[in-house]
Amino acid sequence: MMDMAAPQPTITRLRHETRRRSLTVLATDHVTPDMLRLRLGGADLVGFVSASPADHIKLFVPDGAGGQAMRDYTPRRFDVAEGWLDLDFALHDAGPATIWALQAKVGDRAEIGGPRGSQVIGGPIAEWLLIGDETALPSIARRIEEMPAGTPVTSIVTIPQDADRQEISTAASHRPIWVSRSDPTDPAPLLAAFAEVPLRPAQFVWIAAEAGVARAVRDAALARGVPPDWLRAAGYWVAGTADASVNDL
Structure with missing residues (x-):
């Protein structure tokens, strides 16, 4: 059993600017048979912050019924100076985000929001x-x-x-x-x-x-x-x- 009187881990909560960003699909890559990576980029990535590997952004995609769906994804890697962000899609379902990602082509538009914190x-x-x-x-x-x-x-x-x-x-x-x-x-x-x-x-x-x-x-x-x-x-x-x-x- 761990000594509870010893120093404990800390959780620091940070808040970030929340706004939508309009990006472009720069590249697609099947990292493995069941994982697809999209690289998004563009000038709208300026100011993007992700301080924790557990962060998530909202990805806005068509819902297949004329509306829009939102799904959470981890910023896998990013470089704001170079203007790119990688998102990985686990291909374990056939939801709207997975369908969008599988159909995405270089040059397609992508909208994200966050991370909020x-x-x-x-x-x-x-x-x-x-x-x-x-x-x-x-x-x-x-x-x-x-x-x-x-x-x-x-x-x-x-x-x-x-x-x-x-x-x-x-x-x-x-x-x-x-x-x-x-x-x-x-x-x-x-x-x-x-x-x-x-x-x-x-x-x-x-x-x-x-x-x-x-x-x-x-x-x-x-x-x-x-x-x-x-x-x-x-x-x-x-x-x-x-x-x-x-x-x-």
Whole structure:
């Protein structure tokens, strides 16, 4: 059990300017069979800020019925000076954003909004454990890439097939664990992998997946003695409900 009198992690909440930005599709890339990356860019990206790998922007797309739908996506990578932003689309559904992304061509218009704010995790964190499915992979991969050199980090990510493994370039000391599974709403594969990973003092555990799966892994972490202040869990999507998420479980 961790010493609760010891220094605790900090959550710094930042607010950003909220406005729509009109961008252009600069490139499309199937990173893996089930992950599509779009690079968006344009002068309207000036002033864009994303201070945390857990940030999300709103992407505005046609809803297929003459209206407009909004979906949340992680800013995977971006360079405001060069004028580009990468978004990764997990191709696990046929919703309006996925359909739009699959049909997108270089030169097409794209509208985004946000991020409205950031939650920056800091403090005396000696090690990280990042757990999620492919919808959380853009956030997990970005966090690992941005870690200081030598930072110990383990990631456990469930994916539809082995071909969906990604190479994550980082100076951190990264141990990747990939788990192929068929049902993204079944917590058993993540729970089994998590049970095999040792927990250590000053280790921060971050979880994001389908809401029921994330809740099950969170409960398992608490049962193994992870203090609540050293844990964050989010439901990035909710099975059976379109455009639903649970930011804090």
